[in-house]
Amino acid sequence: MNVVFDGERLSADPHSEGRRLRIDPRCLAGEPVAGAYAHVCASADREAKLRFDEPEVQQVRRDALEYWITLLGEDLVCLTTCALDASLYAGAITVTRTPERFGDDPFARLFPGTVVETGLFSEVPPPPGPVIERYAGVPWPGGCF
Amino acid sequence: MDLSSGERFPDLDLPDHTGRPRKLSEIAGGDPLVLVTSRGWWCPKEGRYLRELTRLQDEFEVAYTRIAAVSVDPPEVQAAFRAGLGARFIFLSDAERRWLGQLGLEETTDTSHRPYRPAVFTLFPDLTIHAAYNGYWFWGRATMEELRQDMRAISRAIRTDWEVPQ
Numbered sequence: 001m002n003v004v005f006d007g008e009r010l011s012a013d014p015h016s017e018g019r020r021l022r023i024d025p026r027c028l029a030g031e032p033v034a035g036a037y038a039h040v041c042a043s044a045d046r047e048a049k050l051r052f053d054e055p056e057v058q059q060v061r062r063d064a065l066e067y068w069i070t071l072l073g074e075d076l077v078c079l080t081t082c083a084l085d086a087s088l089y090a091g092a093i094t095v096t097r098t099p100e101r102f103g104d105d106p107f108a109r110l111f112p113g114t115v116v117e118t119g120l121f122s123e124v125p126p127p128p129g130p131v132i133e134r135y136a137g138v139p140w141p142g143g144c145f
Numbered sequence: 146m147d148l149s150s151g152e153r154f155p156d157l158d159l160p161d162h163t164g165r166p167r168k169l170s171e172i173a174g175g176d177p178l179v180l181v182t183s184r185g186w187w188c189p190k191e192g193r194y195l196r197e198l199t200r201l202q203d204e205f206e207v208a209y210t211r212i213a214a215v216s217v218d219p220p221e222v223q224a225a226f227r228a229g230l231g232a233r234f235i236f237l238s239d240a241e242r243r244w245l246g247q248l249g250l251e252e253t254t255d256t257s258h259r260p261y262r263p264a265v266f267t268l269f270p271d272l273t274i275h276a277a278y279n280g281y282w283f284w285g286r287a288t289m290e291e292l293r294q295d296m297r298a299i300s301r302a303i304r305t306d307w308e309v310p311q
Contacts, residue, residue, distance in 0.1 A: 062206070062233055065233035065234075066228075066231065066232075066233045067228065069163065070162065070163055070224050070227070070228070072163075073163045073164060073165075074163070074164060074165065125165065125167070125171060126163075126165070128161070128167070128171075128172040128174070128211060128213065128234065128235040129202075129206075129211070129212075129232075129233040129234045129235055130202040130205045130206040130211070130212060130232075130233040130234045131176070131205065131206055131207075131208075131209060131210070131211060132206045132207070133206065133207050133208075133209060135209075144174050144175035144176070145175050145176070145209065145304070
């Protein structure tokens with residue numbers, strides 16, 4: 001499941017202009033939450049990428065489990081990392097009902113965040129932890145065996 | 146309720162440390178699970194044991210295995226305790242003691258707090274109990290090495306590619 005990011009806007013239309021980012025498919029599978037805000041910590045630049053298994057990419061997932069999800073509480077709609085393929089990380093998207101906490105987003109350490117108003121995403125229970133590994137290449141925290 | 150090896154642990158439905166409703170089966174999510182029942186933040190034995198478990202999470206995070214802790218502390222207290230531990234696993238709050246009696250895990254010797262009796266269960270993804278440890282006395286709890294061994298046994302049983310495919 002992909003979204004397209006042009007640096008300012010997010011779209012689920014695969015034909016839109018911008019960079020295609022693979023996300024946890026559950027984030028687009030349910031009833032969309034209207035009037036939500038996405039903190040897109042990704043770039044439209046196709047060269048902006050890291051390996052999922054780099055220590056800094058592992059650490060932001062730990063930070064998400066340790067404090068980011070707790071800090072957002074019931075404000076959180078869903079959260080997903082963005083993959084380019086089975087091994088490359090291109091960023092993360094946190095979707096909330098209000099944008100107040102985005103200044104604390106650990107994923108912004110890797111790629112700076114852009115706030116986008118959106119009605120694309122549905123509510124997904126946040127990962128219970130402590131697993132930070134991906135399941136068969138699905139963008140964390142999606143998938144299972 | 147029989148919570149011995151081979152029995153199915155009930156699919157607890159409780160709020161987590163953020164107040165969000167959760168089910169135990171959703172937390173397992175297809176992976177083996179360590180479930181700890183804990184007196185609460187105030188007991189030094191619980192602090193000691195959960196610090197140990199917090200260290201072990203560094204192995205669980207890469208091993209497709211999960212940890213959950215249940216106590217009667219309210220979610221906001223659990224969130225603070227969890228942050229102090231540096232835990233990245235989930236805490237479930239039974240502050241209303243909905244499951245405490247049904248599970249038969251009330252610590253009857255503490256009538257002022259009415260907490261959970263410390264216990265550790267290692268569970269298959271479908272919540273079948275692999276092993277149960279009575280932690281009323283600290284030394285009754287599963288050691289970290291026993292948890293590793295239990296996670297190995299469950300993983301070996303459920304992962305069809307445990308033996309490397311030829």
